[in-house]
Amino acid sequence: MYDILIVGGGPAGLSAAAAAQNRGKRxxxxxxxxxxxxxxxxxxxxxxxxxxxxxxxxxxxRFQHHALELGxxxxxxxxLSAMELNGIFYLTVGSEVYEGRKLILATxxxxxxxxxxxxxxVGRGVSYCATCDGMLYRKRGVxxxxxxxxxxxxxxxxxxxxxxxxxxxxxxPVGLDPQIPYLRANRLEILGEQAVTGLLAxxxxxxxxxxxxxxxxxxxxxxxxxxxxxxxxLRVNRQMETNLPGIYxxxxxxxxxxxxxxxxxEGLIAGEAAAEALExxxx
Amino acid sequence: MSNLIHFSQTGFxxxxxxxxxxxxxxxxTWCGPCKxxxxxxxxxANEYAGRAVVGKIDVDQEGALAQQFxxxxxxxxxxxxxxxxxxxxxxxxxxxxxxxxxxxxxx
Numbered sequence: 001m002y003d004i005l006i007v008g009g010g011p012a013g014l015s016a017a018a019a020a021q022n023r024g025k026r027x028x029x030x031x032x033x034x035x036x037x038x039x040x041x042x043x044x045x046x047x048x049x050x051x052x053x054x055x056x057x058x059x060x061x062r063f064q065h066h067a068l069e070l071g072x073x074x075x076x077x078x079x080l081s082a083m084e085l086n087g088i089f090y091l092t093v094g095s096e097v098y099e100g101r102k103l104i105l106a107t108x109x110x111x112x113x114x115x116x117x118x119x120x121x122v123g124r125g126v127s128y129c130a131t132c133d134g135m136l137y138r139k140r141g142v143x144x145x146x147x148x149x150x151x152x153x154x155x156x157x158x159x160x161x162x163x164x165x166x167x168x169x170x171x172x173p174v175g176l177d178p179q180i181p182y183l184r185a186n187r188l189e190i191l192g193e194q195a196v197t198g199l200l201a202x203x204x205x206x207x208x209x210x211x212x213x214x215x216x217x218x219x220x221x222x223x224x225x226x227x228x229x230x231x232x233x234l235r236v237n238r239q240m241e242t243n244l245p246g247i248y249x250x251x252x253x254x255x256x257x258x259x260x261x262x263x264x265x266e267g268l269i270a271g272e273a274a275a276e277a278l279e280x281x282x283x
Numbered sequence: 284m285s286n287l288i289h290f291s292q293t294g295f296x297x298x299x300x301x302x303x304x305x306x307x308x309x310x311x312t313w314c315g316p317c318k319x320x321x322x323x324x325x326x327x328a329n330e331y332a333g334r335a336v337v338g339k340i341d342v343d344q345e346g347a348l349a350q351q352f353x354x355x356x357x358x359x360x361x362x363x364x365x366x367x368x369x370x371x372x373x374x375x376x377x378x379x380x381x382x383x384x385x386x387x388x389x390x
Binding site: 123 | 323349356357
């Protein structure tokens with residue numbers, strides 16, 4: 001059991017981890033490799049105070065080192081689902097479950113909207129978890145919509161266990177099993193009424209019974225549908241508390257400006273506030 | 284003591300024959316979200332003991348049942364009353380959502 005689970009290893013998440021670790025709290029940061037953070041692609045950053053021209057990747061690397069030196073633990077992967085029960089938070093990453101007393105969401109901004117048909121067909125052919133549901137589609141045709149770096153690996157897994165996989169994405173995948181057909185497409189619609197019957201890809205119909213939608217991150221309000229939003233971002237107060245008890249948010253996911261300084265500042269507040277709440281509960 | 288039942292095919296059929304409200308969680312050992320909701324299902328079994336039968340079916344062990352129910356995504360929690368399916372909740376849901384479905388079935 002961790003004191004604090006932190007979803008997201010960008011500036012906000014790492015700042016929150018550093019702040020909470022400084023107060024003696026045990027934190028787990030769940031994050032994709034920092035190299036995939038959009039900030040890592042910024043050659044120069046000109047508005048981070050005191051460090052004009054700093055390289056984005058270098059800055060992220062330093063942030064991460066700092067948090068880890070303070071004792072924060074890091075788990076690479078995507079937080080797939082979450083739950084609160086009796087005041088404990090549970091988070092699924094792959095086939096593992098982590099537990100914590102507080103939760104800080106620092107997920108950044110979600111890129112890409114849901115596809116037409118996706119929401120209506122969840123559990124009726126649409127899946128977000130190859131390891132969970134792959135076995136239920138053995139010997140059947142499935143499409144993998146690859147929107148993450150790990151998607152080819154997950155497609156390979158589905159193929160190995162006996163699914164008939166077609167990989168669909170706008171860019172050529174890296175690491176895809178050459179036996180898996182690849183379809184380049186951008187405009188997608190998931191078809192079916194009672195259950196998935198196919199995928200419409202740039203106007204062409206690909207018949208299949210399952211569609212695995214594999215994105216880099218799961219949106220916070222998919223993890224907790226009751227989270228209140230404001231203008232599409234998570235609503236927080238000055239303590240970075242969301243409307244749900246024990247859940248804090250920081251960084252780009254709480255709204256503009258989408259800047260490093262703001263993320264670092266909010267992360268600090270969230271980390272401190274969560275630590276304080278834990279200390280108050282311990283008395 | 285836990286009130287949660289691990290159903291086999293025959294055990295499940297018997298539970299349905301007995302009538303009343305039966306809640307069944309289709310899961311598998313390889314599924315992270317299934318493991319995550321396990322304490323919520325356990326709580327459900329204890330809170331509703333005597334009013335509803337709450338159990339789990341491992342889709343790996345009981346493939347025929349999973350197929351019979353058209354399970355396409357797990358976890359999938361199916362609520363039945365007198366052998367008739369009232370509804371199902373797919374994917375990890377908060378405890379309140381399961382409790383609400385059960386309350387509705389009992390009302």
